[in-house]
Structure formats: structure tokens, C-alpha cells
Amino acid sequence: MSTPDLPPDYYFRNFCGLVDHVRAHHDDLLNDTERHQVSTLRALPAQAQMRYVRMLMRRGNLFRLDRLQYAEIADTAQSAQTLEAAGLVRLDPDLPVEAVAGLYSKPEWLHTLADKVSTEQLRALRALKRAELDAELRNIYSGDRPCLPSTIIELRQPAWFDTFKLLYFGNLHQDLTEFVLRDLGLYRFENYRIDRDTRLIENREQLQELLDYYRLRDLREEVLAGQPEGILEYENSLQQLGNGSRLLCKKVERDRLALARQLERLDAPAEAVTLYERCMAPPARERRARLMSKAGEIGASLKLCGDMLASPRSEEEQFFAADFGYRTARKNKLPWPQPQKYIPPDALIRLDQDEYGVEAGVAAHLDANGECHYVENTLFGGIFGLYYWDLIFAPAAGAFTNPFQYRPHDLYETDFLSLRGAQWRDPEVDFTRPKQLADELIQRWQEKQGIANPFVAWEMLSPELIQSALERIPAAHWAAVFSRIWRAPRENRSGLPDLIFFPADGGYELLEVKGPGDRLQKNQLRWMQHFEAHQIPHKVINVEWR
Known part of the structure; x- marks a missing residue:
């Protein structure tokens, strides 16, 4: 082209x-x-x-x-x-x-x-x-x-x-280059509604605080390269910006986490803990628990782990608290319940090593008994993006400010769904009519082809794959996967298995392929625990070279 x-x-x-x-x-x-x-x-x-x-x-x-x-x-x-x-x-x-x-x-x-x-x-x-x-x-x-x-x-x-x-x-890292990339045809964006009702910044006070923040932000890299005193002085300047909008609070929180992490690297743990205490978002409590344990404050560290288990702010934080609390308590001969470790089902396949990699080798091996596709995060994520397209790009306060957004500003906020209740779709119902839904999603795949969506990798989907997936995967399984994605869209859109296998005699299975020396990552294991809880067929395929 x-x-x-x-x-x-x-x-x-x-x-x-x-x-x-x-x-x-x-x-x-x-x-x-x-x-x-x-x-x-x-x-x-x-x-x-x-x-x-x-x-x-x-x-x-x-x-x-x-x-x-x-x-x-x-x-x-x-x-x-x-x-x-x-x-x-x-x-x-x-x-x-x-x-x-x-x-x-x-x-x-x-x-x-x-x-x-x-x-x-x-x-x-x-x-x-x-x-x-x-x-x-x-x-x-x-x-x-x-x-x-x-x-x-x-x-x-x-x-x-x-x-x-x-x-x-809505930020200062984008500029007029965005227009050029669009005009050259390198990016396409949805034609969502933009008006005063979707404004991100509501008043002059919020605007001024954001401008002040960005002027301060220009100094951050220099500060991070300096000493703890300069980092603490910079963080104090961040505090002076005021509470401001939710957008400003998120930016300040993200910077504060980076400052605290750098204080750790500079061997200033007490100062790092002080900054982490001012942060609500993960991994602030995780870092505090680690630093407390390292400083010998075992009781305080375990109490914080208990708080995380009682009121987790993310799945990752919950998993960390259970595991770290147990290991810390055991090391110090203190009582703590041993977390139940999930071991997914697995199988061993021996293959001839070739240039195409382990996933392609396993897919070719299984094609003899059915149909196997390399999908990783793109099948469930892609169907998710197509199915919830209208909801993702629905107008809402603070959602869209310019025509160059691949997602609404608030997609990863906790109240995203509550602000768009009218556009909600229930997969538990819709996926019980797979043929009609497949026709709808395939039509949308054709009409929206190439338009930026945070969940859709266009080149990895096809009408045939969409059709097969909706025919083989039960509605309850789609609902279970989608519910976990909505729980934390940024984090949970990754970690899904490499392959989907459609056996010749029906059904399906999700397969995570691991070559020699490779092992499951934390987000992959969490997905498999979720699969187990919802009877979603899954397996780890361990590959050995002949």
C-alpha cells in the first residue's frame, strides 16, 4: 500500500x-x-x-x-x-x-x-x-x-x-505527530463522540494543577539520578500540587512509586517506606512488607500481609501476601496458613527441533488429531474487544478528548463499568446463541478492520477462528474469562495460554507450551487457577527435543 x-x-x-x-x-x-x-x-x-x-x-x-x-x-x-x-x-x-x-x-x-x-x-x-x-x-x-x-x-x-x-x-506526551500518523494511514481510530460531556478536565483549577505537574515532571529524571535528599524534596513538591482531579492523583501516585523504588536502590529503606505509605496502588504494600521483613520488623510485615489478604487491591497483591506471609512466618517459626499451590495438568511431547519454535511444533503435532491455533492473548482478548466494542467506545464523562485514542481515558478505572451500565452485555446469555453471535462479531470484524482497540490484534483473528471458538467454547466459559478480564483489564488481558486445540471429536482445550528450561509465569498460573475454578479445559505442554 x-x-x-x-x-x-x-x-x-x-x-x-x-x-x-x-x-x-x-x-x-x-x-x-x-x-x-x-x-x-x-x-x-x-x-x-x-x-x-x-x-x-x-x-x-x-x-x-x-x-x-x-x-x-x-x-x-x-x-x-x-x-x-x-x-x-x-x-x-x-x-x-x-x-x-x-x-x-x-x-x-x-x-x-x-x-x-x-x-x-x-x-x-x-x-x-x-x-x-x-x-x-x-x-x-x-x-x-x-x-x-x-x-x-x-x-x-x-x-x-x-x-x-x-x-x-489529556497529556503532554502527545503532539501534532498524531495527526501525521493518522493522515499517513499508519493508525486508524474509532469515530466516537467528543463533546463537552466527555471532557477529561472539568475546571481551570484542575487544568492549572496538571500544567504545574508537567512542569515539575520535566525534572523527574534528573531527580531520580540524584541523591535521596533531592528525591524527598521533589516528592514534597508533588504533595504541594493538591488533591486535584483523579487524573492528577494517578500521575502523582505513579511518580511516587517510582521515587520510592529509587530510594530502595539508593539504600534508603526508611524513606522508601514513608513514600510507599502515601500510595494506594500496588505494589506499594508489597514493597513495604518486603522492606519491613528485611529490617527485622517481622510482626509489622506479617500484619500488612494479613491486611492485604483481608482487603486485596489486586489479584497479584493477594497472591503475594499469601506466599510471602507464609515464607516469612515459616522462616521465623511463626504460624501462618500454607497457601494452596495449584499444579495444572501437564503432558510431555518430544519433537524434532526446528526453526519455527515450540508453539508451532506443538500445533503441527496436534493438527493430526484436530485443529490447533496459536492464539496466546489474542483469541479471548480479540473476541472480548469485538463483543464489548460499543461499551468500550461509548461516550462518558472524561472518556474521549481527541480523535487519536485507542481506548477511553478511564478504561482501567474501577468505576468504568458503572458509568456505562446501559451498554453492558451479558455473555452468559449472548454466547448461548453462538451462530447469531458469530455472525455479529464477524460482521464487526469486517467493518472495524484495522481500527485501534486495546484488546484486538486484527492479524490474529479470522472469521473461521471466531466461528470455531464460539461453536466449541460454552457460554459459561466465555463469561468466566470475560469477568476476570474486567476485574483488571490492563493486567488480565495477558497471561492466557499459547494454543487452542479443537479435537476432531469436539470440544476444546487451552494449552500453554513450555520449552526446555521454561516455566509458568505468575500471571499464567493465575489464569490456570481461574480455569480450574470454572472447569475450563487447560493443560501445560512440556516440550523435549528429540
């Missing part, structure tokens, strides 16, 4: 689409400065607007005018002067040398310095590394403004665009 050609002003059209959308749906959240900036810009000639947008799309706010040459902008100097007259940029601002040093290469600086320093000094400067040269430039100019060989253009107050991007995307 050929890639479509984009018009020369594609980026400007995309920018206008973003800005117009925000003004239409979020104007009440903008302040006077932001409204003035965008209104001033949009009133200018198109050439000046395109020059401004070109700079917005690049890093920083200082540029050399001679490096801003674009075919679709005929008069670079005129458009820059228009922008300056409108108050959107400054031309040749009075800046110290360290602010503009990075705009010029080392040879360019040496050429500029030839008239300012002696030949001997110039020879010494030529031998310096770039960082050393930058430091020396500060000494040479020492408060003087350098006479530069090209015009410098500075964006004035470009932060307004961060506000627009945050309102549009």
Missing part, C-alpha cells in the same frame, strides 16, 4: 484543527492570556502563522532565522517581522551568550571570535571540547552581548500551546 502524499501545509492544518477544537469545547477553561495569544495569531496572514507553528513544533524557544527556511513560507524575514509586530516573538533579543551558545556550531563560534581574541587565544580555543568552549565563551563575553552572524528569533510566552495540547490530548 502506497503512503499518501501530505500537502506542504499539513502541519498548519493540523494545528488549526487542534486549536479550533479546544476553543469550541474548552473555551471556558482558558485564561485571558491564552485567548489573546491564539486570537492574535489567528488574525495574522497565513505565512506568519505557519512560521510561528513551525517554531512551536521544534524544541526550545530560541531559533536562528536562517535555519527556519521552508518551501511553503515564501518570505522568511517578512513573516518574522509580522510576528514581532503582533507581540508573539522578539527578533534579536538581548540575551547572554550562554542562552544562544547552543544555536551555533564550534566552527561558527571560532569564526565569530576571530575578530575578538588574539591568534594565540583562538588557537587555544580551537583545542577545547565543546563544553569547555561554552564555558570559555561566558568568560570572553562576560556580560557583553555577542555580535552574532544571523538573526535570533525568540518565541514569547509559548506556554499557551501546552494548555491547548493538554486540553486536547
